[in-house]
Amino acid sequence: DYTVYALSRRQRMVCMLISGLLFFGIGILFYHHWLAGVILAVGCIWVPKHWTKVLLERRRMTLSLHFKQALYALSSALAAGKSVENGFKESVEDLRMLNPEADTDLIREFTILRTRMEYGQPIEEALQDFSDRAQIEDITNFADVFITCKRTGGDLVEVVRRTSAVIGEKLDIQQDIMVAVSQKKFESKVMFA
Missing domain, CATH: 1.20.81 (Receptor-associated Protein)
Known part of the structure; x- marks a missing residue:
């Protein structure tokens, strides 16, 4: 079925890890505080859903x-x-x-x-x-x-x-x-x- 794309457990974890590190780095870079990095890193929860749409379209x-x-x-x-x-x-x-x-x-x-x-x-x-x-x-x-x-x-x-x-x-x-x-x-x- 080419209308559905499911990430594997490993892909989902790698996606969340990379995006979490990226968001944490952005928080540190712009706010110069580790707490801001942690708060932004929580956004990695929603990245796999977006990444799934990108992979499906590709x-x-x-x-x-x-x-x-x-x-x-x-x-x-x-x-x-x-x-x-x-x-x-x-x-x-x-x-x-x-x-x-x-x-x-x-x-x-x-x-x-x-x-x-x-x-x-x-x-x-x-x-x-x-x-x-x-x-x-x-x-x-x-x-x-x-x-x-x-x-x-x-x-x-x-x-x-x-x-x-x-x-x-x-x-x-x-x-x-x-x-x-x-x-x-x-x-x-x-x-x-």
């Missing part, structure tokens, strides 16, 4: 970017004349070639898709299940378009190619916007400090 963004790469790989496999099922199998290998030492969420998901197909489950059901668990707009849109095209007998190669191009452009625009916004946020934080 995980979802990474999944979305890897999905864009997987769509390009799937599009090229289908354009080369491979079947849809073989195209998904090829895209797993292409993703592994892009980042050989990483075992990303999308590689695991596409491996699950491949395994489900090998057991005889239709690709539409496996893709819809992945879309339901991910709850990312691009993945949901692709799954809906793919399932509709597969059922109605549309030109799957062209649909996958155009969908991957549109999703790729959308993600590029989102990244440009995020860079501009984060730059302005950083500038405001520097000015505030």
Whole structure:
């Protein structure tokens, strides 16, 4: 489920320890008293909740970017004349070639898709299940378009190619916007400090 991220006990403790030390240091630096440092260090209790949100958003963004790469790989496999099922199998290998030492969420998901197909489950059901668990707009849109095209007998190669191009452009625009916004946020934080 890509809508929930749970920190392990160790991650939570490390997060609280680091933030507590940081807050204590800020208290000592600004107030020159250990009691102020201790009072500020108590704020470390709320940091894991915020850190969980940051990690969840990072995980979802990474999944979305890897999905864009997987769509390009799937599009090229289908354009080369491979079947849809073989195209998904090829895209797993292409993703592994892009980042050989990483075992990303999308590689695991596409491996699950491949395994489900090998057991005889239709690709539409496996893709819809992945879309339901991910709850990312691009993945949901692709799954809906793919399932509709597969059922109605549309030109799957062209649909996958155009969908991957549109999703790729959308993600590029989102990244440009995020860079501009984060730059302005950083500038405001520097000015505030």
